[in-house]
Amino acid sequence: MPIYTAPTKDLQYVLHDVLNISAADIPGFGDLDRDFTGAILGAAGKISSEVLAPLNAVGDQQGCRLENGIVTTPDGFKDAFAQMRENGWPSLDCDPEYGGQGMPYVIATAVGEMFSASNQAFTMYQGLTHGAYSAIHAHGTEAQKSTYLPKMVNCDWTGTMNLTEPHCGTDLGLMRSKALPQGDGSYKISGQKIFISAGDHDMADNVIHLVLAKIPGGPEGIKGVSLFIVPKFLVNEDGSLGRRNGVSVGKLEEKMGIHGNSTCVMDFDEATGYLLGSEHKGMRAMFTMMNEARLAVGAQGLGQAEAAYQNAAAYARERLQGRDVTGVKNPDGPADPLIVHPDIRRSLMDQKSFTEGGRAFLLWGAQLIDQHRSAGDEAAHGLVSLMTPVIKGFLTDQGYDMTVQAQQVFGGHGYIEETGMSQFTRDARIAMIYEGANGVQALDLVGRKLAQDGGKHVMAFLELVKTFCKDNAGTEGMDDFTNPLKNASKELQAAVMYFMQHGMKNPNHALAGSNDFMHLFGHVCLGLMWARMGKASLEALASGTDDPDFHNNKLITGRYYMSRRLPATSLHLARIESGADTVMGLAADAF
Template sequence: MPSYTAPIKDMQFVLHDLLNVSEDGTPGYAELDREFTNAVLEECGKLNSEVLAPLNVVGDTEGCVLENGVVRTPTGFKTAFDQVKEGGWTGLDMPEEYGGQNMPYLLGIATLEMFGASNQAFAMYQGLTHAAASAILVHGSEEQKTTYLPNMVSCEWTGTMNLTEPHCGTDLGLMRTKAEPQDDGSFKITGQKIFISAGEHDMADNIIHLVLAKIPGGPEGIKGVSLFIVPKFMVKEDGSLGERNGVSCGKIEEKMGIHGNSTCVMNYDGATGFLLGEEHKGMRAMFTMMNEARLGVGMQGLAQADVAYQNALEYAKDRLQGRDVTGAKNPDGPADPLIVHPDIRRSLMDQKSFTEGARAFLLWGAKLIDQSHRGGDEAAEGLVSLLTPVLKGFLTDEGYDMTVQAQQIYGGHGYIEEWGMSQFTRDARIAMIYEGANGVQALDLVGRKLPQNGGKPIMAFFDLVKNFIKENEDNLELKADFLEPLKEASKHLQASGMFFMQNGMKNPNAALSGSYDFMHLFGHVCLGLMWAQMAKAAHEALEAGASDTAFYETKLATGRYYMKRRLPATAMHLARIESGADPVMALEADQF
């Protein structure tokens, strides 16, 4: 059975050596000293390694079962969920007035990685609840917040997001679910939603569904969509639960992975719902959930890659296979361990350099969210909005690829279920699809995010890279290995943006045909920036006489690998972008 060990030392490096969180002026960061964050991460890591990770294979093999309208979760899930609730992990970064601990979002994201790596299907129950509670926190009335948030923050009640319908996926303007106004101010919700994660289960007393629907007579398409709170059980004035609402689970979807999460078809038959936010402004409220969820899904790409890497590394060290071409490294045994072979090293270095770079990227993204929400920093808000499609799309694409590489190290055993590597690959695959398929993320990045606010966020990113290079240009430890590759990759990113500006208006397909490559080009530059900054932090730690020299030297070697072997992909992506739309659009539909 696979195991999981929380990467606390590396998290601490990112939080304190790279991001210097306790010295940051963002409200709430002053208390995040090394001792405090280590205590939180250690406790969370223990819970995930000892309790949730062993249940991962249980959830995968048992799945969820629908019986008489009730979904039964896998063995051990409910007991584990109670432990997570008792530890206060579900409300770590939520407001104290609703039962949370009011810690920064940054710390919440760090713990989220552990939950996702140990048991992604399980983590989704609390993760979606957090997102739904965030939407109510931002857009709900005081009565709605008082009614729902305390129990959602504690996960006594869980939450969902209901967007997709059988006939429409991303194009939500086509939805048919309707909301009929009632004399008492409520609405009757009628329709069917599909792919609803945690839509029905036995781990919470109530489930608070956030449902997109159209009010008759409203604008056509997406402009006519509103968002509604639809509880599974009605909530009485005293806070107790009343009668069952007109919402039910029609079936559980048969999925490729995340079997331990109950992905449901939800039927709304005149269910009572309450408007959340303004009429016909449902997408604005839903995007409060979706932006948070997209960062969380990017984290899932990292999490699955990391746990797969941990197990592949252990296997590569133990499995004897062949001899080192330069001479036996295990002369007393029948063969050398796999890790002596260069191609195995290449694969492991791909995985290691990705996971550590992605961790830094995601925690930096979480810091930007804190700077925006807690500190009112509009520049940080613009930058993280620009980066969100990259965080989601690039990290889940690459994260999935890394699980495949980890599986490959096992050879035939990687294809056999008892070794557990298949599950990481299958669980990682959904992250490329839900919360906006990655092709849509790329279109959003090029079509909406690049030109937003007159291009200020992308220019701010370029300035960030340029200023870092300029400030450190005299640092010979960084120049050749980190700064020059980063500078070259940044030029590729700028050239691709220029191509879109020069060609996109007269031929939109020229930009859209290159959008996916642009997302990946951008992602590599972001990880290149993270590695350059981490290299600087590692050098400074060594110069200051850090006791664990091996850790920092390993960090530098891993960063050099990324800059030499992974970052050059930016040139390939630029070449594809500059080929324009003609190669992509050459065939008519009937020629395929």
């Protein structure tokens, strides 16, 4: 069975040595000292390793079952979900007014990485609920919030998001689901939604569906879409559950991975629903949920890469295969361990440098969200909005690639189900698709986010990198980090300039380079994170840390990223500057 050890030490390092959260001028952060966060992360790591990880293979092998209209989750899921509720894990950063614990989002993000890494399919049930909670919290009436949130905060009731229909995915303006007003403030919702994660199950008393549908007579296309609360069981005025609503599971989707999550086709047959937010403004309310979900999906890509890497590293240390070309390292054995071979080291260093850099990037993004939510910092909001498609797209593209590399370390055994490496790869693959496929993330980044507010947010990011490099120029040991970062940021700036000069004349020149731009941007973000980690570890060593091995290893890993991974920015820039002519040159009927 695969292993998983929660990376609590590295999470603590990023939170305190790199982000210095306890000193941040953000409400609630003053309480986040090392002992406090250590206790939370330690407890979350324990439940991840001891409860969730052992159920990961169970969920993969058993999947969910639909019998007589009832969805049953894999063995052990129901008890584990009850344990998560009892320990308050779903409510970490929720509003205390509704029973939440009111902690900063950055702590929930750190915990969420461990939960996703140990059991992605299981963690999705509470993750979707948190997103639905956030949408109702931001856009619901006081009555809606008091009705639903106290039960959703700790997953007594769970939540879903219902967007996709059989004939439309990203282009939601094509949806056919209808919402007919009833004259009493309610609507009758009819239609079918597909790919609905956690659509129904046996782990909670009620499921609160957030459903996009069109009210007849509204504007055409996406401007005519509204969002509705559609509970599985209607809720009586006293808060008790009433009759079953007109919503049912048509079937369970047969999927490549995340088998432990009940991905459903949902049928709405004149189901009673309640408008969330304003008529025809459904996408505004839904984006509250989707943007949060995109960060969580970035954590899924990172988490699967971390779990796969841990297993690959352990296997490489144990598996005997061939001899070290520079001299025998295991003279008492028939062969040396895999880890002596340079190409295995390259693969493991790719994985290690990605997961550690990606972790810092994800938590920095979460800190920026807290900076906006709690301190009202609009600059932080602009910056994290710009980076959201990068967090989602880059971390999941790269995360999947790293699970493949980890699988490759096992050779033929990586292709055999009993080692468990296949599951990491299969589960990671969905993260590149749902919550907006990564091609859509790249289009959003280039087509919308770059130009937002006159392009000031990407300019602010470039200035942030420039200032960091300037402030640390000449600092002993930092040239290994600042020089490559400076070069990579210049290539990012060159890509932005190319889009400005050519994209207005022919938008295809920008859109054809969007995927490369997302990856270029992602590498610069991880380069910045590694430069910040390099600075933190150099300072720790200079001050006489009691754990020099940790910080020396951090520097070695960071230098690897800066010299071996960050130069990918040059390739991405070359592709961007080649324009759209070769991309669009072939006639459509020639494919």
